Amino acid sequence: MLSEPETEIFDSVKEIFSNYLGEHGHRKTPERFAILSEVYSSEGHFDIESLYVQMKEKNYRVSRATLYNTIELLLDCKLVTKHQFGKNIAHFERSYKYAQHDHLICQDCGKVYEFCDPRIQNIKNTVEGLLNFKVTNHSLNLYGTCKDCHSKQESTNQPIN
Amino acid sequence: MLSEPETEIFDSVKEIFSNYLGEHGHRKTPERFAILSEVYSSEGHFDIESLYVQMKEKNYRVSRATLYNTIELLLDCKLVTKHQFGKNIAHFERSYKYAQHDHLICQDCGKVYEFCDPRIQNIKNTVEGLLNFKVTNHSLNLYGTCKDCHSKQESTNQPIN
DNA sequence: TTCACTGCAAACGCTTTGCATATGG
């Protein structure tokens, strides 16, 4: 069962998506809203394949093609953001009412952490002025070893992965 | 013909690579040095396919498998860095005596610009302390519209790409 | 001599595309 704020959020994103589809002449199909719902049913990162499996397990009849297509729409209306964490696989994340943040990727266990630092905004502003470049978005990933893997390495020296 | 500083640089990286191979029990094959030479023959970004084509055009007998294998070694000994600019294709860049920098990617024309900002180091330091995470490297990409495309859009509103 | 390295081609995994069918407007 969804908690109150979650329902509230879902109502909002549904409306945003609905408006977006209307304004851009896209059809409001049940599949698109089912995918939006699935994306907003949990908080973490996901990739297309896991979303596909997740929906199949719930007996949704959905195809990968539609997932890719719909994610593209969700990216366009800013309800989802896309990340590449160094591998050739796209990761996605719901972004409505989710504070702007960046990522720490542990190269031993693959876990992804989040952090915020206002100084990134200063960097963007400086670069915009300096190079006359209009910055629309950014991606900052820090790679290294998280505290869990750091302590494990001290005893076993075995990467987990 | 190579200019003086270029030759100097190539002598240095050849030695670094040679030492690295020796210390790690890897063989010093002519292919590996040919690839290193090719990588250090120009300054910009490249991907595996263009490196392959470039070497084929010079009548090197080289395979993609060896390119991937050798790039892995060059990454390991820090003579090359790897980037993902939002697409599912890896970009590489020689990194010896090349100042640490980050990238601006124009989403209209695909051009990649470079910039430096010392504040990124401060962010890394803060996050390391805050989350007890050992940061080994980072990737900061700013996406947007470069000045060339910005002015072109004003007249034609046509993305180039 | 030996075994890591090579080239080649096939396999792999994520993503895109083609096409017949279904359906929102």
Place this chain on the structure above:
DNA sequence: CCATATGCAAAGCGTTTGCAGTGAA
């Protein structure tokens, strides 16, 4: 109605792997 969206399967494309032959040590 019919243009857009869908599911499915095949194709694309960057990357990885398997294997027989090669050559560095």
